[in-house]
Amino acid sequence: MSEIGKSLVFFFQYYEEMTRLYSEGGTIPGIDAKPDRKSILEKVDEVGRAAGVEAYSLLIACTSDWLTKLEAKNVARISSPRRKAIEANFGMTLDVRSPNEKQSLSPLKRQMGLHFGDDGLLPWVWSRGGVQVERKIFGLLPANVERFASKAYGWNGGAVVFSPIKIPWETATHFTLDASAVIDEAKQALEILSPQFLDAFLNGW
């Protein structure tokens, strides 16, 4: 993959408009008043759907090696990401369980993922236990790893977010951005979520 999809770049260049019109099905007064409103909204939907597919494609390129490595180490049972959910949410959420844990016997306690935002890609982990548990997750990470508490991003308690993999949406001309640098940086960033980390994340406290 050499380029990030143009629809995806467009989506994040016009994040506020696309979220409102496409993701939330809302309206914008300046567009609502237009006689060709219907055709504009059809185009918004078309671009939104294409952006979701392009987001999926980029996320797979970023996470494929990392997931294969984690699976080979067998420290955790990681759910297979659902394509439709990734396309709709512009992000990948993975349930993480101990290899021996029966899915039906206990409620989900750990998740991790990679989500698009208006400044790039955000890797994150989440544990049940609210904001108190975030300190414990911090303790599992090397001191030099930049991490943020859920509050910094307005997320639910128990989430720890890592430094964003910057995607310079605003700088793209004609909605063209190189993908390779983003993929390389994402692969590097995801090394934080190593088999050792996952082992500690599941069993370390």
Added chain:
Amino acid sequence: MSAQFGRADRFICDLQKVCAASQAFTGSEKFLSNLDRVHQVELGMGGMIPQIAPSTLGELDKVFKQAKIEAISQIGGSDYLEKLPANHPLRCSVSLFGSLDFGLRETAHTRTLAWLMDPFANHGFGVSLLWVFLKLVFSLDDDFQIEKAEVRSEVSGDESRDRVDIHLSGMWTRSGGKVESWLVLVEAKIEADESLDQCGKYESQFRQGIKSADMARLIFLTTDGRRPTSASRHKWDSLSFIRLVSVFWKESHALMGMQGLEFLRLYVTGVLTDVYNIQCGKLSSKDHVYLIGDFLSPGSFGGKRDE
């Protein structure tokens, strides 16, 4: 005897088949997931990505730029913040619940909303906020007077553990002296999704009260004003937090000097900050222009496409 052996044999045979099938399924699911990943990375998406014509993006580019210019002008220009009164929630940087890390806690919000609308609470507002709320949800004119009201939070209509977030009931007098009973149920969602058949259960739990009231509304209160998925869609009206706090704040001129006004101001700032990520108190290049429009002029902003 032989019949008994036959049943047991068949049971074991079926059990083995089911186990084998479920193992094969798990394996094949994993295989397909890996295959999909390899396909994505090694072969690219090919024709699977919908192709969008550059002219489509160009056209939307123009439309969005123009829409933003109009929205900025509608909220009062790029220096809109300076034009607002000094005590306006958008100019305040303190969130009521933010300091407690309760900014997204649903029960903190619903208990607060119930308290704000309770005419007997010690905020000093009397029926003011309840009146604007009823006017909003029942789409009433100004010609009604609240005679009797009870506002409770986390109420169950039966023995079950399911509790609706806010239960409001009472009587009003409308023009011509007509006395009517009313009932409103509010179910709020901030980040969580509805549980299985959640809203449907409330419809059943409170069926008697809904039927016996002269007028009843079921309100699904969310960040984006979406419809509930766990109920008969036509029975629930959707409302967004931003619309509600906008209506409350518009009433603040009538609450000057009341004990609870500062609480209301910090609560409204909290909703804007914590629930909607608006950076209150300062202008920012990342200002959510349309959300700010939803708050400042809810009549012209904030609708849903299918309305």
